[in-house]
């Protein structure tokens with residue numbers, strides 16, 4: 001519910017409850033469910049005990065229509081309906097009355113949020129003066145098919161390079177000529193970033209996954225920072241936005257693009273793109289030199305073997321960061337999903353299998369071992385609903401991400417309370433649920449294992465076993481290679 005609230009996923013939560021007279025008086029299996037999810041729902045309704053009256057049915061059906069419309073947004077999100085029931089908790093033999101009115105009781109038009117013409121005109125006039133503009137796209141799962149073209153039109157009109165992370169779902173062919181590859185690696189090189197300060201940034205989607213990008217944008221709070229928001233949210237934890245433009249993102253981008261005057265050719269965007277290409281080539285070479293596996297091998301291999309129609313669900317912690325840093329711009333345009341609202345590591349297996357239930361193409365999940373373990377029970381859906389997915393588990397026996405934090409120096413408590421290694425062999429648990437299990441410990445064996453899993457008739461878990469210390473050192477070598485390629489000091 002929390003993730004759905006933050007990620008603007010329409011969700012209707014129906015909870016069954018005791019009737020009012022059994023609440024708060026020692027009755028078993030009864031807790032206070034009123035507004036149980038606090039501020040994490042768009043709407044809460046205590047529905048009341050059912051009544052066999054035509055007016056009650058009208059209310060129930062109107063409620064269904066309204067709850068659906070509220071969950072659909074904008075902004076989309078969870079709606080919680082609490083249904084108290086009295087015993088005997090079984091339906092009457094015959095419905096009390098039958099209606100002929102079918103389908104949705106009330107159809108709701110949410111209207112369309114369009115940018116105000118005078119504000120976009122002002123913003124466009126200000127942007128017209130920008131010499132060093134950027135377009136930044138954070139995690140976004142916007143089904144609007146016109147969005148990539150609109151973003152491309154805006155970036156072209158601005159002369160701006162596009163820093164679109166793979167989870168923005170905007171790395172579509174129309175945007176590839178404008179895209180900066182490996183922007184996370186580029187932004188780790190101070191010699192480059194110091195020489196390329198932006199004076200205007202247009203941002204779409206959730207805040208960037210790359211910490212290097214997020215902190216660098218934060219440092220430039222003197223630049224015009226325009227945040228485009230389609231859903232009545234405030235996707236701006238850094239507090240640097242100069243303007244928040246609300247409206248359908250494609251409409252906002254297209255309107256701005258049209259309002260911008262032609263501008264002289266500049267080397268600004270090509271310089272970013274050349275840096276990105278050099279960084280990418282250096283990362284790929286660095287990866288090829290590693291003989292022991294680490295997370296980046298998994299990302300690199302998925303980019304090679306996944307068909308374009310794949311849904312790739314990326315878990316939190318290192319998975320989403322390494323995916324962001326190592327997924328190449330020319331990878332297949334898979335649909336990327338990630339729980340980037342609350343960034344929880346919980347519920348991941350269920351999230352992936354839920355996507356598998358709703359997808360026609362292959363579904364692949366990429367996550368850490370603790371994330372996988374946290375929702376092991378979610379694997380029951382494989383059997384129960386006959387679902388097929390590939391889960392690639394980055395198994396470093398604990399939370400590898402904490403090696404990157406200052407707490408890693410606190411060696412007395414670090415392993416036990418932060419890394420929390422479990423030492424488990426996941427195979428028997430996975431096999432208990434009827435899924436296949438493959439363990440890989442050499443980089444060369446990974447791509448064939450994933451390809452086999454994609455072709456297998458059942459859900460398969462591919463576990464990449466590697467060492468946290470190896471990963472840390474390999475990451476260091478990869479960033480050093482990218483830095484050298486961009487002329488940074490070692």
Ligand SMILES: Cc1ncc(C[n+]2csc(CCOP(=O)(O)OP(=O)(O)O)c2C)c(N)n1
Pocket residue numbers: 316317318319343344345346367368369370371372394396397398399400401402
């Ligand atoms: C529900 C939840 N609990 C705790 C956290 C804090 N947390 C963030 S990353 C992480 C470790 C994840 O370990 P793993 O899935 O193995 O990924 P790795 O860091 O090893 O790549 C934890 C506990 C969280 N994000 N969500």
Ligand SMILES: [Mg+2]
Pocket residue numbers: 368369370394395396397398399400
């Ligand atoms: Mg781990």
